[in-house]
Amino acid sequence: MQVTRLSCGGFVLAYTLNHCACDTNGALQFMKIIAEFCCDDPRRKTPSTLPSWGREILKPRSPPIIYIRHPEYNNLGDSANHHETSAKFDLEALVQTSVFLSNNDILALKRLVTGRKCVSLDVMASCLWRARTRTLFKTRYNNDMSCTMRLLFPIDTRFQFKPDLPKGFYGSTMVVPSVVTTASELLEKPLSHAASLISKAKKEVARDEYRASVVDFLEVNKGGEFWDGMFVTDMRWFKFTEVDFGWGKGVYAGPARAGVGPVPWMVTSMFYHKNVNGVDEGVLALISLPSSLVNKFHNEVRREIRGFSAL
Template identity: 45%
Template sequence: MAKLRFPVMIGEAELILPDSPTPVEFKYLSNLDDLIFFRHHMPFIHYYNSRHEGELCDPAAVIRRALSKALVHYYPLAGRLRHGENGKLVVDCCAEGVVFRDVEADVTLEQLKMVAGGLRPPSPYLSEFLVDDVKGGAFVTDSPLLCMQVTRLKCGGFVLAYRVNHCICDAYGAFQFIKYLSELVREPNRSCPTQPPVWSRELLVPNSTPCPLFPHTEYHLNINSKHDTSKLMRTQKLTQTSIFLTGHDVFALKSKVNKPKTTTFEVITALLWRAWACFLALDCETRLVFPIDTRRSHTPVLPVGYYGVALITPCTIIHAKRLVSQPLSFAVGLISELKSKVVDHKEYRTSAIDFIEMNGRSGFCNKVAFAVSDLSKLRFDKVDMGWGQCLYGGFARAGVGDVPGLMVAPLVRYKREEDGLEGLLAIVSLPPQAVDVFQKEVRRQIDSSYAFTSSL
């Protein structure tokens, strides 16, 4: 389907400063914040209907004012990343500000819904709705850590899009910030957030004598394999597609696996990983990594309001041929086993921090890796800027860092426009030639699961 074309009037980029003076200081980043894997920008997008008739209000004006107030509490976001000692990044809290754009587009939400997959990510119009979007590790240092754009539509609705530097926060932290911004939009006189932000990166300093307790395959750079396809992947310009799974799809997959306590994340991740392995075809190793939030599960427990990167990314490795030759339940078992090992060992995060300290932060498993992150519990779709809940809110595309051979698939909540059916959407980064094989294999596995359940 052809991409819709519409005129866009792009306003000048403004630097929004904190509404009142903030501390001038350098902030420490943990080894988790500073991984090469996270040196990129996370893009988000929200679509809002117009307000009721008679409730005229300029969304750009109210969001701009709220943003300035929000930066008082989240003042590191108004700073800049600088290079520190030994290649480590630090945050210069210099209050230079964040980028804001006020834009108008001659298009309606209904028009956007009717073409190119509607509002479903990956957003085909992100270049219009987030002019300052960048991919990979470009402009990570000495540049704004947050860029936000409000695009008014001719139907009275608007699009809110923004990108956040991943070194400053993970998706949980970004969600915490945008919720506070929405509070300030709805209640301009609010003096402090419902949940005050907490920096506290010093809780994640490495031991004075680093002592990793686990092997941390996820950070090994020189693992041997018969065929290293990362050279091929390094030259590939990745494209993105998305896979929608209904509750019935997930139920059918779980029924086929037939393992007690199989989670939705485990069965979807197994589905996507096996579909990716089918494309590889070579007798090469494929790696699966998935971020695990450790805010409450590891020692030390991080305070409520912590918005830094609190993710550890365990890795499991298997030859692609073996993974594909085994049933879906085999992949689920590998994922469940790895997840249990990490969750059950409360010192795994500290071990990872020590491992990075000893071996450097320059690497992440740079062979053929597939990363799946579960963002479905972060209800970006419920963020109310005073215009009600958004039609879609969440990742605009799969955030991809400068990591050769890494395919990324975030899971987000999504309501299909054509029938209002809710489900989960996987936004997947792949080489262009892999897309058809991947989609067909996912569909084949889902269809075979339905055939299995009907025969029970």
């Protein structure tokens, strides 16, 4: 953790974490505990919510029962299913950019998905996925309409399955389902098609024992390596801006960069935010791209919102 004091009297609190220890919910719990010690009686000895390790609840079954496929993981060495070309970007050449989707933008995307009730995550992720694919289609996908495309998105299972986790549990409860399709299907069919694929994947996660199947899969395969693709993290429900260290609510509370780990260009994070004027509310999405493609990506996002569909 690092605190940087600003000349205006404010400060920046930066920290890094390992998902082997906690997930975003666990990180928020930790920040709230720190805030309590900053603001409360200095004689406070314990946090209001005691942290719980409790990892034994999520141990694999004996014998393991992997009752569904987990296409998000590349543990079978099946090179025939690999969807990306071997070309890699120079990670040092990547730049950070952000896309602000106002509430009106999100509503416009929902209107494009006619004939079905659509969740905001489904249309936003579809919009960003399609825009990113169009942006990278020549440089990374070699204009190959047959290549396989993947969208991965973590889902918090903390309150979905039995057995219940103990109060204060801060460990990782995320599962990461994936949507798999071809570039042709993703780009030539309407936005509603991509949104329906995401909705279907989410319903699969809602099935009983899905989390247990993931735990068993990771046990049998001694861990898991995600396929390369687009990884969209939905952080809208984690109210980090509400955490008060004694200076009031935060002005910004989100990732410092779009991606982390071995594939920093792959991860996109979304969270609630206001535009640069602090007036319009919406969702801010962070993404890493080669600098030469940033403007093209922003243009593709706007075209998606306007209902553009042809490649």
